[in-house]
Amino acid sequence: MxxxxxxxxxxxxxxxxxxxxxxxxxxxxxxxxxxxxxxxxxxxxxxxxxxxxxxxxxxxxxxxxxxxxxxxxxxxxxxxxxxxxxxxxxxxxxxxxxxxxxxxxxxxxxxxxxxxxxxxxxxxxxxxxxxxxxxxxxxxxxxxxxxxxxxxxxxxxxxxxxxxxxxxxxxxxxxxxxxxxxxxxxxxxxxxxxxxxxxxxxxxxxxxxxxxxxxxxxxxxxxxxxxxxxxxxxxxxxxxxxxxxxxxxxxYWTQKHYLGLGVSAASHLPASPDATPAVYTRRQNTHDIKQYMAALAEGVLPPASVTGVAAKEAMFETVMLGLRMVQGLRYADFAALHGQTLQAVYGEAIRKLTNEGLLETPCVNEPRLMLTARGLAVQNTALMAFLQED
Ligand code: SF4
Incomplete structure (x- = not known):
């Protein structure tokens, strides 16, 4: 999709x-x-x-x-x-x-x-x-x-x-x-x-x-x-x-693929037709409307920066975006996407933030990682702990 x-x-x-x-x-x-x-x-x-x-x-x-x-x-x-x-x-x-x-x-x-x-x-x-x-x-x-x-x-x-x-x-x-x-x-x-x-x-x-x-x-x-x-x-x-x-x-927050069209539009696309969802590229169209229109008038795609996303960066993005959601990030979704468990990749950050009262890991039905109300209020600070574990 x-x-x-x-x-x-x-x-x-x-x-x-x-x-x-x-x-x-x-x-x-x-x-x-x-x-x-x-x-x-x-x-x-x-x-x-x-x-x-x-x-x-x-x-x-x-x-x-x-x-x-x-x-x-x-x-x-x-x-x-x-x-x-x-x-x-x-x-x-x-x-x-x-x-x-x-x-x-x-x-x-x-x-x-x-x-x-x-x-x-x-x-x-x-x-x-x-x-x-x-x-x-x-x-x-x-x-x-x-x-x-x-x-x-x-x-x-x-x-x-x-x-x-x-x-x-x-x-x-x-x-x-x-x-x-x-x-x-x-x-x-x-x-x-x-x-x-x-x-x-x-x-x-x-x-x-x-x-x-x-x-x-x-x-x-x-x-x-x-x-x-x-x-x-x-x-x-x-x-x-x-x-x-x-x-x-x-x-966007669950890293589904999207295609952005128009000047300055951003995309998140499969790296190749058979790539798994965790292997993707970012495409960012030029911000210059003249360049955008000139290229398309010539029948070619507009200038864009296209970058592959390394596995570690993709994992951090999953956490960063998933924790924006009040329901948090399901352990099973992270593992299915990246082939590794959240604990294996981010065990130390999870322990630290849980001890500080910023993160909780409710285990009812499906284990998930969620920011607490206090964590949601200081989300950027909380995310630093995941970055530092890189
Ligand atoms: S100027 Fe900015 S905020 Fe105002 S309507 Fe246009 S895009 Fe929206």
């Missing part, structure tokens, strides 16, 4: 905290990009079309600003070149204020059955401070429009740890998103990224980012509020109503 990711790097304007590559573009530029993407789809299908696709994710940028006729062409190319499995999960990101009936029609006609809406916060002052283009009524309108088109599996993004955000602001945002019909919430702490307007405001003292304790209080209040609202935390930053966990993202 394979997951597909398609990247659209266009946004109406830059949010103040965002350091992703994205640009404003006219229709002609978006059309040229879509033509390049269709070419890349056809070239990559030559290598991977034999793998049925069980999840598709359209991300950006803002996919909902891509004109529907252009999006239709790209999705037709996907359907013509790949086999989409029965019951596949098909998600697209969208931003409030850019969602349109025509766009939703096109997406649903092409198989989209899950929408991810970038809301971030309910409060007007926070949306302004983040440089978002929408207000909360626009976000509610996006939910209503999605439901009108039969989409009942809806994620909303929310942020915490924002300047001028109180615990109650965050909790009210989560409640409002649940009330609006979200079945899934991705709730991330703000990262102040170098080079952004927000970073400059923080550096000059115009804005103050909550300290570690304040951010931890928001995290805890959010976890408890979402649990009361019927959402289960299944990954460090992701919560779902029963049956609505995101299959595409679980694929």
């Amino acid at each position: 394979l997951s597909l990711y398609l990247h659209f790097p266009f946004c109406k304007r830059k949010c103040f905290y965002c350091d992703f590559f994205s640009m404003a573009a006219e229709r002609a530029e978006i059309a040229a990009y879509c033509a390049a993407l269709e070419k890349e789809i056809s070239l990559m299908a030559g290598k991977y079309a034999h793998m049925p696709v069980d999840t598709v994710f359209i991300g950006g940028g803002t996919p909902s600003i891509v004109p529907e006729s252009l999006m239709d062409g790209v999705l037709a190319a996907v359907r013509n070149h790949f086999t989409i499995a029965e019951g596949a999960e098909f998600t697209s990101e969208a931003n409030p204020g850019t969602l349109r009936d025509g766009w939703l029609n096109t997406m649903v006609a092409n198989g989209m059955n899950r929408l991810s809406i970038g809301v971030q916060a309910q409060q007007e002052h926070l949306l302004k401070l983040l440089g978002r283009m929408h207000d909360f009524p626009m976000a509610l309108a996006a939910f209503a429009m999605a439901k009108k088109h039969g989409i009942t599996n809806i994620n909303a993004d929310a942020m915490f740890g924002l300047p001028k955000q109180g615990v109650s602001d965050y909790v009210e945002t989560l409640r409002a998103l649940a009330d609006a019909g979200a079945t899934h919430l991705s709730a991330y702490a703000l990262q102040v990224e170098e080079g952004t307007l927000l970073a400059a405001q923080v550096a000059e003292g115009t804005l103050r980012v909550p300290n570690q304790d304040e951010t931890a209080d928001m995290l805890e209040a959010g976890i408890s509020s979402l649990s009361n609202l019927g959402f289960e935390r299944y990954e460090i930053s992701n919560y779902a109503r029963p049956g609505f966990a995101c299959r595409h993202n679980i694929g």
Whole structure:
């Protein structure tokens, strides 16, 4: 099985905290990009079309600003070149204020059955401070429009740890998103990224980012509020109503193969047609949109860095990604993937972190390695112990 990711790097304007590559573009530029993407789809299908696709994710940028006729062409190319499995999960990101009936029609006609809406916060002052283009009524309108088109599996993004955000602001945002019909919430702490307007405001003292304790209080209040609202935390930053966990993202965290298409898209692919899942290569397309489009106009794949992953690195990645999941990593899955037991490879790190109360190894039914609540809060520190055992 394979997951597909398609990247659209266009946004109406830059949010103040965002350091992703994205640009404003006219229709002609978006059309040229879509033509390049269709070419890349056809070239990559030559290598991977034999793998049925069980999840598709359209991300950006803002996919909902891509004109529907252009999006239709790209999705037709996907359907013509790949086999989409029965019951596949098909998600697209969208931003409030850019969602349109025509766009939703096109997406649903092409198989989209899950929408991810970038809301971030309910409060007007926070949306302004983040440089978002929408207000909360626009976000509610996006939910209503999605439901009108039969989409009942809806994620909303929310942020915490924002300047001028109180615990109650965050909790009210989560409640409002649940009330609006979200079945899934991705709730991330703000990262102040170098080079952004927000970073400059923080550096000059115009804005103050909550300290570690304040951010931890928001995290805890959010976890408890979402649990009361019927959402289960299944990954460090992701919560779902029963049956609505995101299959595409679980694929990332459990090291399933995925093919990323578009400028700057990343892939995790079998090293050879008969390689085991533990032997894979990483492919990272160029971040330069001009280079990306020029290569595809010549009919060749865009420049990309392609690296094989050594066995030890692959094992660490299994642990690092597996421990993001609240259910942790099954001993049996690690052994099946790598041919060695977790104890044999990481016995010392497991002992150390268990003694420190950061890790537990419950043995009910299927032995697994899990971070404790405290371990989840300091995940990066915990992972260092596994790195040091290399
Ligand atoms: S909409 Fe998303 S990708 Fe675009 S600038 Fe804002 S945060 Fe970045």
